[in-house]
Amino acid sequence: MRALVRTTPTAEQLPIISRNSYGVEVICGAAGSGKTSTALMRLKSLIYMCDARHKRESIDKPINVLVLTFNRTLSGYVKALVDSQLDTDLKVDVEISTFAKWARRSINNGKICPEAKAESKIKELSAHIIALSPEYIVKEVDYLLGRFSIADIENYIQYERTGRGAVPRVERTLRRELLDKVVYPYKQWLSEEGYIDWNDLxxxxxNETQSIGYDIVIVDEAQDFSANQLRAIKHHLSIESSLTFVMDTVQRIYARGFTWSECGFDVRPGKVFQLRKNHRNTRQIANFAKHVLEGIAVEDNGALPDLNAASKDGDLPYIVNGNYLQQVDWAITFIKENIDLSLESVAFLKPKGGAWFTTLKNKLNENSLPFVEITRDSEWPDGDENIALCTFHSAKGLEFDHVFILGLSGENTACSEINIDDGLIVLQKLLAVAVARARLRVAIGQKIGEESVLSAYFTDALVQVVNL
Ligand SMILES: Nc1ncnc2c1ncn2[C@@H]1O[C@H](COP(=O)(O)OP(=O)(O)OP(=O)(O)O)[C@@H](O)[C@H]1O
Incomplete structure (x- = not known):
């Protein structure tokens, strides 16, 4: 499957790519605006800048580069572009990794608590708090433990809950209860069980490692990193270093939120670069993705997709109504009749993984259509396979020519009423992220009577409906 490649920089990308400076910079823009490509294409000039300084100051060590991506699939996806930036004559150490893998290399003494176990403990402790659902409390705890260290966790009481929705309201008294009845007992339980969790890591x-001293760091999909992760990255920079955050807060799908200053970064307006063109989607896809995000407040360092930013036209997104088997048959026939799999890629994306893919996999096998499964832990496939199966979460940052989202339903996009605001926003963002993966075509399948809450955004004028 095609990975991210070097392109000819546009007028808005060129000044960023050729800019040589130390300090923190932020590249933002809507999905498909070329943020990751731009950040990686500037690696070469940053490496030359560091090399010149090393020579000037007689520093005899390799230039230390770290590229952090959101998941392992994305590491493989960006690798070719990173490699193309390296000059074999220079001594450069490059590490492309996820935060977890990178951190585990230095901290390997703590036993990580399995996520399901931590979640069930938090839910058990949440039983006394009736104002919020246990699922919501799990996300809130992850949010606050990601944002504050245990030493300053009391700040949670008065800080604005940046990055969280307005409903449900989480007032001070409720926050106090969350800390006293859930967070502190949870931390106590972790230590009694001899565990650490990902936030502790x-x-x-x-706090517990010597600075590695990176000269250049690029953090992709930075909107989904936690404040504590960003502080950790800061700790490992060398004194003179270049740090680039690639982000779009509109695509934030985890319970995250922070201000730059609380993470210790001085990000001035002149250090934030906004990319406006859309290099990936057709106008029809960009317009639909924007519509799915209707009503969402755009925070700093975020941008909505924009049909005027795209330059090519294509089919209107398909809304395919029928039972699930009919949707799958329709998609397979569509692929056979319209898509040259030796040239174009296809992704089947779903809100949830595992068994949700079983029927589809059987049908693809029956039709001799080879596929690869891209999960959170898998590598980007570098073979000739051109059909990928993955969840919306795992598709972040990736792109495919054709995207099929079959079996979208109320069941796999459930959103409990009390949390409707927060839950719905995340669902809208997830669907928009999934839709915006498509270069040429998008099709969404649903069964009438079992539609997702998201079907409210499938406005007739923006889609073409296929009734099976
Ligand atoms: N200057 C350019 N000319 C042509 N294509 C480009 C250019 N810059 C980027 N692209 C292409 O645009 C697509 C999107 O690029 P990229 O993944 O870097 O965008 P992004 O903003 O990081 O997207 P997302 O937020 O969805 O992860 C890729 O196919 C990339 O090769």
């Missing part, structure tokens, strides 16, 4: 990466 980030904190330990700042």
């Amino acid at each position: 980030a904190v330990m990466m700042s």
Whole structure:
């Protein structure tokens, strides 16, 4: 499957790519605006800048580069572009990794608590708090432990809950209850069981390790990193270093939120670069993705997709109504009749993984259509396979020519009423992220009577409906 490649920089990308400076910079823009490509294409000039300084100051060590991506699939996806930036004559050490893998290399003494176990403990402790659902409390705890270290966790009481929705309201008294009845007992339980969790790992990466001293760091999909992870990255920079955050807060799908200053970064307006063109989607896809995001407040460092930013036209997104088997048959026939799999890629994306893919896999096998499964832990496939199966979460940052989202339903996009605001926003963002993966075509399948809450955004004028 095609990975991210070098392109000819546009007028808006060129000044960023050729800019040589130390300090923190942020590249933002809507999905498909070329943020990741731009950040990686500037690696070469940053490496030359560091090399010149090393020579000037007689520093005899390799230039230390770290590229952090959101998941392992994305590491493989960006690798070719990173490699193309390296000059074999220079001594450069490059590490492309996820935060977890990178941190585990330095901190390997703590036993990580399995996520399901931590979640069930938090839910058990949440039983006394009736104002919020246990699922919501799990996300809130992850949010606050990602944002604050245990030493300053009391700040949670008065800080604005940046990055969280307005409903349900989480007032001070409720926050006090969350800390006293859930967070502190949870931390106590972790230590009694001899565990650390992923948030502890980030904190330990700042407090318990010597700085590795990176000269250049690029953090892709930075909107989904936690404040504690960003502090850890800061700790490992060398004194003169270049750090680039690639982000779009509109695509934030985890319970995250922070201000630059609380993470210790001085990001001035002149250091934030906004890309406006859309290099990936057709106008029809960009317009639909924007519509799916209707009503969402755009925070700093975020941008909505924009049909005027795209330059090519294509089919209107398909809304395919029928039972699931009919949707799958329709998609397979569509692929056979319209798509040259030796040249074009296809992704089947779903809100949830595992058994949700079983029928589809059987049908693809029956039709001799080879596919690869891209999960959170898998590598980007570098073979000739051109059909990928993955969840919306795992598709972040990736792109495909054709995207099929079959079996979208109320069941796999459930959103409990009390949390409707927060839950719905995340669902809207997830669907928009999934839709915006498509270069040429998008099709969404649903069964009438079992539609997702998201079907409210499938406005007739923006889609073409196929009734099976
Ligand atoms: N200057 C350019 N000319 C042509 N294509 C480009 C250019 N810059 C980027 N692209 C292409 O645009 C697509 C999107 O690029 P990229 O993944 O870097 O965008 P992004 O903003 O990081 O997207 P997302 O937020 O969805 O992850 C890729 O196919 C990339 O090769």
